[in-house]
Ligand SMILES: [Zn+2]
């Protein structure tokens with residue numbers, strides 16, 4: 001009898017030992033957020049990038065990204081284009097590397113007198129070759145590249161279907177608004193989700209805070225762009241992109257417009273020389289919290305603000321309720337983190353630092369005066385490497401409007 005009881009107990013203990021870790025792993029599995037990493041701003045030989053689309057896409061695929069958009073200037077990569085190799089391309093051995101990676105059968109090249117031409121693969125061709133179901137998505141994009149009085153006005157259109165030509169207008173604002181209207185028209189007409197985002201407003205100090213305040217229908221802009229010439233930090237006269245973001249959102253809130261979301265991108269052009277003076281891969285990206293990797297799902301998640309922008313900091317958890325926001329950093333050993341909660345409060349005309357925490361987790365409970373709150377996470381003691389720009393290891397969560 002005692003033996004039988006002991007045996008039963010042993011079974012019970014074995015059962016508990018088996019089931020408890022299972023239960024635990026289930027609950028942590030449910031809590032685990034699905035994050036998809038992507039870069040929405042990249043250039044190839046289709047415009048002024050210095051490599052073939054497939055080589056660039058392969059870099060992103062090999063570096064644990066789940067989606068990429070090649071956003072060449074004023075093209076959607078759908079025509080016959082024989083690209084003529086330049087002296088710089090020959091020095092970079094681009095054709096040899098291309099053939100080595102994708103094979104003779106894939107690469108089409110021809111010689112005409114002294115020149116070598118390579119036929120660029122179209123969007124449809126490179127997408128079919130490199131996209132992988134549930135693992136890696138390639139999104140069609142165009143950097144609609146216009147200007148007004150020599151001020152650059154660049155607007156990316158993610159998941160564009162038909163090319164949009166640069167527009168002429170009577171002011172920077174007019175050019176931006178007309179471009180946005182064309183994007184929204186195309187979306188309506190085709191029923192395909194797509195969105196515009198304003199690129200690098202401080203490039204050539206082309207786009208001001210005041211102009212962005214007056215826009216209608218803009219949901220995204222680049223709070224961080226990894227190109228060395230874009231002045232993310234502003235100067236004595238011009239606001240940093242982050243200050244712009246907050247001032248625009250205070251204005252949008254007062255006007256009853258939806259809040260503007262911040263994106264980080266590479267805007268990569270240079271794939272052979274890596275230095276702070278080049279525009280390289282791996283500097284800025286978005287992490288999208290979506291239920292799957294379908295392009296329409298990613299866009300829907302971004303439009304709901306379910307993503308953060310990053311220039312080097314990863315989050316393990318980002319959650320919010322109507323009472324608080326909670327942040328947990330995915331820590332890199334030897335790096336310290338500062339988590340700041342920034343918010344707009346009733347009666348103020350600017351953003352305040354609501355709470356600052358040194359560490360890898362932090363929560364902020366919304367106060368009665370808070371209107372919207374966002375978080376910024378900064379790596380404070382990292383060793384800069386050659387591909388990161390100065391002071392650029394950060395993550396920015398999207399502003400949350402408090403009811
Ligand atoms: Zn640009």
Ligand SMILES: [Zn+2]
Pocket residue numbers: 041042043143267
């Ligand atoms: Zn660009």
